[in-house]
Amino acid sequence: GQQVMQIPQYQHVQEGEDFTTYCNSSTTLSNIQWYKQRPGGHPVFLIQLVKSGEVKKQKRLTFQFGEAKKNSSLHITATQTTDVGTYFCAALYNNNDMRFGAGTRLTVKP
Amino acid sequence: NAGVTQTPKFRVLKTGQSMTLLCAQDMNHEYMYWYRQDPGMGLRLIHYSVGEGTTAKGEVPDGYNVSRLKKQNFLLGLESAAPSQTSVYFCASSYSKWYNSPLHFGNGTRLTVT
Numbered sequence: 496g497q498q499v500m501q502i503p504q505y506q507h508v509q510e511g512e513d514f515t516t517y518c519n520s521s522t523t524l525s526n527i528q529w530y531k532q533r534p535g536g537h538p539v540f541l542i543q544l545v546k547s548g549e550v551k552k553q554k555r556l557t558f559q560f561g562e563a564k565k566n567s568s569l570h571i572t573a574t575q576t577t578d579v580g581t582y583f584c585a586a587l588y589n590n591n592d593m594r595f596g597a598g599t600r601l602t603v604k605p
Numbered sequence: 606n607a608g609v610t611q612t613p614k615f616r617v618l619k620t621g622q623s624m625t626l627l628c629a630q631d632m633n634h635e636y637m638y639w640y641r642q643d644p645g646m647g648l649r650l651i652h653y654s655v656g657e658g659t660t661a662k663g664e665v666p667d668g669y670n671v672s673r674l675k676k677q678n679f680l681l682g683l684e685s686a687a688p689s690q691t692s693v694y695f696c697a698s699s700y701s702k703w704y705n706s707p708l709h710f711g712n713g714t715r716l717t718v719t
Binding site: 528537540585 | 640645646647648649650664695702707708709710711712713
């Protein structure tokens with residue numbers, strides 16, 4: 496079946512360092528959504544990317560959609576302890592099937 | 606607004622027992638979904654509904670049934686629980702289908718089957 500690979504599985508950073516998580520698909524995606532789940536919480540929608548090469552920013556967060564629409568990344572500049580959580584991509588395929596990545600768990604050391 | 610409300614928050618079942626998870630949303634959303642979340646596997650879609658009275662299978666539907674008798678409610682049933690169904694279950698809703706609008710998740714139900 497269709498799968499989206501998300502890496503890394505875990506990332507531990509010192510506060511102030513940058514963080515990036517990647518989602519990769521072997522087939523072209525229709526669009527991609529990103530969610531954040533705080534420890535013990537539920538996923539919360541962050542953003543949706545639709546266009547090839549699209550880049551969107553939310554304060555310290557930068558989201559990119561690859562030119563071929565097969566990959567996406569979320570980059571956090573100068574992490575803070577409030578960034579702790581698991582970040583998921585949700586990839587929509589052209590047959591309207593949506594699959595979540597396994598998530599990247601971010602921990603931040605103050 | 607409460608958003609998406611799930612009950613119960615925790616439940617322990619013995620193998621073979623049955624139960625129903627309740628999900629209610631007050632956002633007048635057409636689409637509702639049930640996901641399960643297991644460590645290292647992200648969220649997997651169990652069943653979904655595109656409107657009152659309709660349901661459809663997702664990625665991992667076996668062992669589960671659903672019903673959407675009212676637009677605001679989506680029920681997930683386990684007829685004969687198995688240890689493999691130990692998981693965290695999330696209900697979600699969206700204004701339109703997932704490719705057009707974000708999913709709004711409930712707080713989850715942690716189910717343990719012994």
